[in-house]
Structures are given as structure tokens and as C-alpha cells.
Amino acid sequence: MPEPRRADRGAAVVALLLVLLAAAALWQSREFSPLGAIFPRTIAIALLIAGAIVAWRALRGSGPKSRGLPREGWIRGAMLIVILALWIGLLERVGFVPTGIVAFVAIAIVTGRDAITVGRLIRFVVVATVVVVAFQLLFVEGLKVQLPTGTWLAGTRLAR
16 A cells, blocks of 8 residues: 655745745845846746745645655755855855856755766766856856856956
């Protein structure tokens, strides 16, 4: 007989916290110019919808099964919140590229279902570097949006 589904209250709480974060981002973006608000509003709306779906699924007990960190409990969600908080906190001082790469790799490790090997870690770092630098170039060169450069990129082409 299959095991009855249990609500994952920890995942629901984390999802609801992310919904609140998305609502705060939408609220703060009201002061941006119409063009400057497109990206934060788009991400906030996506986070709002995804967080609501995850909370609903977690409360129904129909979330995905995990082979890595325990599915039940709050450890994975708390780690993601800490990673995001550190990323936000260090973004201005350290810069978009280094904090983005570290946060990308950390999130990939925390959310991954398979064991971390040296090869997998190297792939995470390479993919993170390509994605983050591409976004940096897209925003700085293509959209003319200034992103935090910190001291790491000061004086380079990416700092423009």
C-alpha cells in the first residue's frame, strides 16, 4: 500500500517567504522608470507565481522527491535563503560577476539531486561563469543598465 502524502510545511514556509520577497520587489519597483522596472517586475512576477505553486504543492504533499538533502524539513530552503541573502548583501561590495558565479554554483549544489563530484563542480563553475558574464554583458553593453562592479571589476570593460 502506498505511503500517504504528507504536507511539507518547511517547503511551504520557504515558498511563502519567496512570495513575500517577490511582493516586496514589485512594491519597490514602482519607483523605477518604466524601462528600468521591466526586469525586476518580470522576475518578481515569475517568483510570485512559482512560489505560490510550490507552496500549494508542498501543502498538498505533491512536491518532488529528493535524493540529496532531506525532502522533509527546512534545511534546503534555509540554505537557499542564506545563499540569496549573502548574494544580495555582497553584491554592491564584491560585484555582480563574482557574487553571481558563487551564488549560481552554491544554488546548483544545494538544489542538485546527485552527488557532487569534482567534474560536476567544474561544470557548475564553467556554466555559471558563462551565464553570469553573458548577463553582465547583456545588461551593461546591450541594455545600458549599470550593475554593481565592486572592487573586483573596477577599471575593466565590464565595469562600464
